[in-house]
Structure formats: C-alpha cells, structure tokens
Amino acid sequence: MTGGGEVMNEMPEQMPVSLLSAERCHLGEGPTYDPATDTAWWFDILERRLFEVTLSSGRAIIHHLPVMASALARIDAGRQLLVADDGLYVRSVAYGGVELLCALEADNPLTRSNDARVHPSGTFWIGTMGRNAERGLGAIYALYRGRLSRLYVNITIPNAICFSPDGGTGYFADTATNVLYRVAVDPATGLPAGPPAALHRRRGGGSIDGAVVDASGLIWNARWGGGCVDVYTPEGEHLRSVRVPARQASCPAFVGRALDRLLVTSAWQGMDEAERAADPDHGRTFVIEAAVRGRPAADVKLADP
Template identity: 75%
Template sequence: MEQVPTSILSAERCHLGEGPTYDAATDTAWWFDILEGRLFEAHLGNGQIRSHLLGRMASALGRIDAKRQLIAAEDGLYIRSVANGSMTLYRPLESDNRFTRSNDARVHPSGTFWIGTMGRKAEAGAGAIYALYRGEISQLFPRISIPNAICFSPDGALGYFADTATNVLYRVVLDPATGLPCGTPEKLLQHRGVGGLDGAVVDADGRIWNARWGAGCVDVYSPQGQHLRCLRVPARQASCPAFVGSDLSRLLVTSAWQDMDEAARDIDPEHGRTFLMEVAAHGRPEPDVKLASR
C-alpha cells in the first residue's frame, strides 16, 4: 500500500461521510454526513469549514450555477440556495418508498445527473440508478443493492458504477451528448479480498479512483480495469474521493464510522474524518447540472 502526504481537512467525525464534490469557481469543497443530515462546506483557500443541517438525509450535490445547487436527498432532488440554504423540492424520487434513500451520484459531462438509491438497511436489490435528463427522471438500472462508484470518462462516452454488495464495477457505453446508456452494462472488474468498492471519480487521464470501504485505501484502475495503485487512507471506512484545489491535484476522501462499535473506533482513531491527499495526478472540473429550463 502506497503512503502519500496526507492531512486532515476536517476533524469533524462523519457518521457516514459521502458525496464530496468541488466548486472550482469558489475554491469550495462540499460533502455530506448522510445519516446525520449534514452538508459540509470547506473553503480551501482560508481553511474555513461550515456545517449545514438539512433536515433530511442527503448524499450528493451538483452545481447548477453560482447561486444554486441540486441536492440528492432521501425523498427527491432539491434545489438549494447557496446564499441562505433554503431548499425547494425539484423532483420527487422514490418519495413513496420509506424504505429507501439516495446514495452515490455524479454529474455527467453533458449535465445529466445520475443518482443511486438503496435500502436504508442495504436490503438486497432494493436500490436503482436513475438519470435526470432535461428535467425528467428515468430509471437506468434496477435491482441494485448498494449503488456506488458512479463516474464518467473524460469524453463522456463511458459510464461506471458498482454494486458494493457484489463488489462488481460495471462499464457502460454512453451517448456523450446526453449521458444516457447506449447499451448494456458489462463487468469491468470483480474485486476480491478485503473491503468493498465504494465511491469513485475519474481523473483527467481516464483512470478510476475508487475508495475501498473497510480497507482504508483508494485504488486506482485503468479504463480497462487494470489495478495501478493502492493509496493508504488514515481511516478504515474510506467512502468517496473527489479531486480538489486550484489545479485539481489533491484528492479529498471522506470516511465513516457507521456500524463501528466502541472497540472498532478505538483502533481506528481517525474514523469519520475527511482527508486531503497529495496523489501526483490531476482531476477534471465537475460539470454543472442542466435543468429543463436551460
């Protein structure tokens, strides 16, 4: 396992840290504590970090414009005002199913937003992956237990996603103009061994950076599924990465203490914290979400 320079961005312990993203226009990183209904905001230039209570479980966001964000929450997609934090329901999503919530999500280069849902107790096959395209939500892939690793190739021609319950990472051909599938997902790799495939992001060279839950690391794969690197994360339950910083050369990694008893937390002293890693790679700016009116 490779050790790279790593610092703690936020010492606040997240019950289930997830969904990091970066707004290059404001040099601001955002991430969630899903189970506690919190959204974190970190201005990297001055180190200021704020926590916002959302009043519901939420897991990911996409930037709409300088004033608005689209939040994936337990019962739908909400437009959030950056200025005052107010949230307005934009589209319901599985709002009639009290047993599910949102999980992993990411914006395709075209502006289409992919969102995963899952059972609140990770029930088998209870989740799915959806796409918000031109203001309408459609289901892409049903019967997924724990949707994770949603990310896209730099040209938008490939999509990736995983089911952590089976530890399979899939690849699917997409229409780059719409972010919608052109074919059936194919198995890219099957992880075997310690830990599970969790959140992922693709760098500027098309490599897939995947947080491995339960193993305290981030793995790097080629677009063909070849394992290239394994970087140590100081918390065992690493959950999701995002490239941040003015040159997108640092990796923000969230973590969690979900399902860890006191003894497990004692032997994992950095559990739930959020880290910055110097990884000798560069990411890509996150695209804005496109709504129906745009």
C-alpha cells in the same frame, strides 16, 4: 470480465495526506468541489449534515439539513441540486433554503439516496438503496434536462458512479457484490448507449465504494473497509492503492485550484467501540497530495439550452 478479479500491488502506498476536517462523520459521502469558489462540499448522510470548506482559507461551515441528503451538484453560481432520501431539491447557496424539484422514491419509505455524479453533458446519475442495505432495493436514475428516468434496478448498494473524460463511458458498482461495471454512454445526452458489462470484481480486503475519474481516464475508487483508494485503468486493471488514514474510506473527489489533490471522506457506520478505538481517524475527512490532475465537475442542466 475485462479486468479480472485479482488485485495486485495490495500494499497501499503512502502519499502526503492532511486532515481537512476533524469532525467525525457517521457516514461521510458525496464530496464535490466548486473551482469558482475554491469550496469543497460533502455530507454526513445519517446525521443530515452538509459540510462546506473553503480550501484557501480553511473556513468551515456545517449546515444542518431538513432532509437526509447524500450528494449535490452545482446548477449555477447561486444554486445547487441536492439529492435526498425523498427527492431532488434546489438549494440556495447564499441562504441554505431548499425547494423540491421532483420526488425520488418518495413513495417508498424503505429507500434513500446514495451515490451520484454529473456526466459531462450535465445529466445527473443518482443511486438509491435500502436504508438498511436490503438486497436488491436500490436503483440508478438519470436526471436528463429535468426529467428523471430509471436506468438500472435490483441494485443493493449503488456506488462508484463516474464517467470518462470524453463522456463516452460510464462506470458504477454494486458494493454488495463488489463488481465494478462499465457501460457505453452517449456523450451528448449522458444516457446509456448499450448494456453494462462487468469490468472488475474485488475479492477480499474491503469493498468497492465511491469513485471519480482523473483527467487521463483512470478510476480512483475508495475501498470501504480497506483504508485506501484503488486506481484502475478503463480496462479494469488495478494499478495501485493509496493509503487513507481511516479504514472505512467512502468517496473521493479532486479538489484545489489545480485539481491535483484528492479529498476522501470516511465513516464510522457499523463500527463498535473497539473498532473505533483501533481506527483513531474514523469518520474524518482527508486531503491526499495525489500528484495527478482531476477534472472539474460539470454543472447539472435542468432544461434544454
């Protein structure tokens, strides 16, 4: 294992943070940002809600969805690709209507979609998992030019899907085992070019959840149950931790015109009344002044040029 499993600098540092949305998400996940419209998007998976916030104005809309969705990617100015529990849907940005593009484990009522991220080439990696986190029911797929193929199986909770700036390396994790993996990827296709290898194993103090890579190649990984975002090098070394005001931080995304702020979702899933009382910002969504530069999310490509 390249980076080992010992996490140094365990005390999270405090960076300036603001509340983007006070609305509590049962399971906040899947944040992304569209620089063309200065709009952040994220999901409350279990409540079938899609959040839309224009950062410059603070204008916020909550869209109620007909499916249990967990992630989206921009296709073009008018369309998004929605990752849901039974399939991939093309969504109209203007009207909110959805149309099925292809099925995703629709024949298995025990699973739903989870983490996802677009490779710089336009290939979309998508994770699935058991609705009750049943062991080994999950998988990771790639949508390459409109064709869906399965990459990895026997995953319990797929998370931390993200890619190096040059597109030559992919990352993913199984939250159930707390292992972050690295895999060589073809930069032109976004498909694996070799087997995955363990990069870092988290021991204690929370679990590896969603992740995003900054412009310099560092991995920013939300720690579920740890109330922070951890920063790792491509070699798996833990550099620092940044505090998040909610204990169950779930997924980050770089936002803002300069892509220098970090949106972080959170969740209250699995917390009893006492735990929620002890964590007053549970389920809310935050923006951290990260003082680093992210990268714009690539558009998903549904066909060859």
